[in-house]
Amino acid sequence: MSADFRSTPVIALTTVGAWLLAVLWVLPLLYGFWTAFHPAEFAARFDLSAPWTLDNFRRVWDAAPFSRYFLNTFFLVSLILVCQFVICTMAAYAFVCFPFRGSEILFMLVLVQLMIMPEVLLVENYRTLSRIGLLDTTLGIALPYLASAFGIFLFRQTFKSIPKELEEAARLEGANALQILLRVFVPVAKPTYIAYGLVTVSYHWNNFLWPLVVTNSVETRPITVGLQVFATVEQGVDWSLVTAATLLSVTPLLVAFLLFQRQFVQSFMRAGIR
Amino acid sequence: MYQWKKTLAGGALATLAMLALASGTALAKTQVTFFYPVQVGGPLTKVIDGYVAKFEAANPDIKVVPVYSGNYLDTTTKALTAAKSGTPPTVAVLLATDIFTLIDEDAVQPIDDFVKTADDKAWLAGFMPAYVASAKVDGHVWAVPFQRSTAVLYWNKKAFAEAGLDPKKYPKTWDEMVAYGKAVTKKDASGRVVRWGVGIPGNVGSAQWLFGALAAQNGVRLMNDAGNQTNLTNPKVVEALKFWVDLNKVHGIHPPGIQEWGTTPSDFLEERIAMIWTTTGNLTNLKANAKFDFGLAPYPGKVAPASVLGGGNLYIFKKAPTAEKEAAMKFIKFLTSDEILADWSINTGYVAPRDGAWNTAALKAYAVKVPEILVARDQIPVSVPEWSTHENARTGKVLNDALAAALTGTKTPQKALADAQAEIDRILKPYR
Numbered sequence: 001m002s003a004d005f006r007s008t009p010v011i012a013l014t015t016v017g018a019w020l021l022a023v024l025w026v027l028p029l030l031y032g033f034w035t036a037f038h039p040a041e042f043a044a045r046f047d048l049s050a051p052w053t054l055d056n057f058r059r060v061w062d063a064a065p066f067s068r069y070f071l072n073t074f075f076l077v078s079l080i081l082v083c084q085f086v087i088c089t090m091a092a093y094a095f096v097c098f099p100f101r102g103s104e105i106l107f108m109l110v111l112v113q114l115m116i117m118p119e120v121l122l123v124e125n126y127r128t129l130s131r132i133g134l135l136d137t138t139l140g141i142a143l144p145y146l147a148s149a150f151g152i153f154l155f156r157q158t159f160k161s162i163p164k165e166l167e168e169a170a171r172l173e174g175a176n177a178l179q180i181l182l183r184v185f186v187p188v189a190k191p192t193y194i195a196y197g198l199v200t201v202s203y204h205w206n207n208f209l210w211p212l213v214v215t216n217s218v219e220t221r222p223i224t225v226g227l228q229v230f231a232t233v234e235q236g237v238d239w240s241l242v243t244a245a246t247l248l249s250v251t252p253l254l255v256a257f258l259l260f261q262r263q264f265v266q267s268f269m270r271a272g273i274r
Numbered sequence: 275m276y277q278w279k280k281t282l283a284g285g286a287l288a289t290l291a292m293l294a295l296a297s298g299t300a301l302a303k304t305q306v307t308f309f310y311p312v313q314v315g316g317p318l319t320k321v322i323d324g325y326v327a328k329f330e331a332a333n334p335d336i337k338v339v340p341v342y343s344g345n346y347l348d349t350t351t352k353a354l355t356a357a358k359s360g361t362p363p364t365v366a367v368l369l370a371t372d373i374f375t376l377i378d379e380d381a382v383q384p385i386d387d388f389v390k391t392a393d394d395k396a397w398l399a400g401f402m403p404a405y406v407a408s409a410k411v412d413g414h415v416w417a418v419p420f421q422r423s424t425a426v427l428y429w430n431k432k433a434f435a436e437a438g439l440d441p442k443k444y445p446k447t448w449d450e451m452v453a454y455g456k457a458v459t460k461k462d463a464s465g466r467v468v469r470w471g472v473g474i475p476g477n478v479g480s481a482q483w484l485f486g487a488l489a490a491q492n493g494v495r496l497m498n499d500a501g502n503q504t505n506l507t508n509p510k511v512v513e514a515l516k517f518w519v520d521l522n523k524v525h526g527i528h529p530p531g532i533q534e535w536g537t538t539p540s541d542f543l544e545e546r547i548a549m550i551w552t553t554t555g556n557l558t559n560l561k562a563n564a565k566f567d568f569g570l571a572p573y574p575g576k577v578a579p580a581s582v583l584g585g586g587n588l589y590i591f592k593k594a595p596t597a598e599k600e601a602a603m604k605f606i607k608f609l610t611s612d613e614i615l616a617d618w619s620i621n622t623g624y625v626a627p628r629d630g631a632w633n634t635a636a637l638k639a640y641a642v643k644v645p646e647i648l649v650a651r652d653q654i655p656v657s658v659p660e661w662s663t664h665e666n667a668r669t670g671k672v673l674n675d676a677l678a679a680a681l682t683g684t685k686t687p688q689k690a691l692a693d694a695q696a697e698i699d700r701i702l703k704p705y706r
Contacts, residue, residue, distance in 0.1 A: 040563070122355055123358045123359050126355050126356065126358075126359040127359035127360065130359055130360070130361045135361075209351070212343070212344060212348055212351070212352060213351065213352050213355050213356075216307075216339070216341045217341075225344070228344040228345065228348065239540075
């Protein structure tokens with residue numbers, strides 16, 4: 001049976017299929033690229049002799065304080081990433097190495113949280129933030145996401161797969177609980193951290209509804225909310241501006257992904273998130 | 275971990291307190307939070323900031339915090355979330371059609387409550403009756419018309435001349451629109467249409483708006499003023515939808531399937547469609563980018579010409595403190611003064627909803643330069659309010675889905691509308 005899968009036609013078919021899907025996937029990006037670098041009249045026309053221009057980017061950059069939005073998003077994502085790593089690591093470590101009465105039930109409760117869409121809690125979260133005075137702050141946007149059930153679950157599974165012998169060897173050497181975590185568990189789980197980091201960074205880079213609702217000022221708005229200025233449908237969509245703005249906002253992620261592509265893909269294979 | 279969060283929160287609180295102390299004088303001012311969407315391009319936030327600065331200069335005891343909050347849908351989400359958790363904005367520009375939703379959610383307060391002096395009454399009486407009609411429910415006026423628009427027809431004069439039509443004559447009846455449309459529809463050698471006669475956007479979100487105009491042109495309204503009855507099975511409504519479907523199916527002058535609202539202006543600019551149905555709000559954009567001569571016309575009619583109103587009103591939120599609401603009322607009166615409305619109209623292309631605004635020197639001068647805006651104004655008396663009922667988001671979706679089904683040919687107009695009416699009857703039952 002398995003030999004069949006390796007036969008030439010099947011491989012060819014898989015390759016063609018993969019290419020087809022890849023092209024389909026990259027088409028919107030290519031369209032965005034084309035439109036962003038050309039004057040508006042070429043937005044829906046493909047013409048190789050069309051003049052190239054950076055004018056769209058100039059207009060976009062002038063229309064909104066993008067540098068500020070980038071900074072806001074960068075702070076927001078970094079804050080969430082660091083907090084999630086610390087909190088989820090500690091929680092997962094406790095679940096794996098320090099079982100206590102009811103820890104299984106507690107873990108189930110954490111898993112239950114995976115089932116709840118954050119949007120359902122919009123009003124309640126808003127009320128909480130308003131009570132502690134954190135509306136319209138970067139911390140306020142981040143607060144509901146600082147701990148992640150998915151992160152805890154993922155790290156727990158990874159830690160569980162680490163051989164007990166490693167932990168015991170470290171303990172024989174005289175390492176304390178914190179040293180075991182930092183010297184044994186975290187290094188072994190590095191691919192999981194990278195993979196989870198990528199997921200969380202791209203999620204929060206793209207998050208829209210919650211930041212929209214809690215932010216009121218340019219000083220706190222992340223780039224997704226700032227981009228809204230260009231999605232003004234009533235007057236018809238100016239595709240060159242929209243694509244230029246979109247390219248601007250996804251470029252940092254895209255560049256990071258291209259640079260670290262190999263590491264990312266490997267981490268995903270090892271961490272088992274796909 | 276909890277401790278850590280608390281420390282951070284505490285730190286932030288302390289910082290806030292310090293800021294408040296540092297700007298002690300600012301606290302004495304009444305603060306008005308103003309949520310507004312911008313539907314027509316980026317730099318308008320600067321125009322609003324300018325109005326706010328002007329208002330604050332005249333009212334030093336009031337501080338207005340303008341919050342640009344995305345499109346209408348985003349602004350409504352944001353305002354309702356804030357209102358539900360007890361800290362609403364003081365005033366917001368939201369869709370006129372959201373009125374029943376806002377009342378049902380107990381979020382807004384009637385404007386009547388704040389209209390006290392004879393001066394206030396005179397101000398309220400100065401709005402065009404067609405626009406105030408869509409803000410009236412149960413004998414109260416719930417909102418103040420601000421950025422209002424109406425749907426109009428743009429026609430490509432160059433294409434008309436090319437087809438041997440009089441470029442100055444626009445269609446006044448459905449039959450004329452079909453005849454002109456047939457004349458301007460152009461095919462290439464292989465029989466592919468390179469220029470369609472007419473385009474009426476039918477995507478979710480605009481279909482219900484323009485269908486309201488089609489029905490009104492056939493002499494019927496889609497829903498009642500109380501927002502709890504709809505009329506979709508009326509033979510005249512069915513006839514209106516059949517006309518829309520037949521533009522492609524029978525006459526071959528409308529692009530097949532669903533015409534997208536967002537791309538309609540560029541279809542017009544690139545001469546792929548010779549007549550388009552869209553908003554007055556597009557005038558500035560088309561003026562700036564069209565490389566041919568075009569005109570703006572009122573809608574044609576079957577029984578009589580008619581159009582549909584659109585756009586947003588100013589609402590005051592019920593749960594805001596009384597002092598804030600009083601201050602917000604002052605701000606609303608300022609924003610809807612004849613001068614500001616005239617200026618807003620010139621900057622955006624919205625139709626100023628007060629006759630007084632049209633008598634200002636600024637708008638009169640602008641109308642000489644851009645006479646098209648007068649067409650929009652003159653059409654208002656024959657325009658009907660857009661689709662608005664209780665549970666508006668749900669009923670609107672049902673109607674939009676029905677229109678899409680008919681336009682794409684999966685259901686006949688009759689079947690699509692009958693199904694929609696049955697579904698809407700179920701949704702609106704509690705409100706009857």
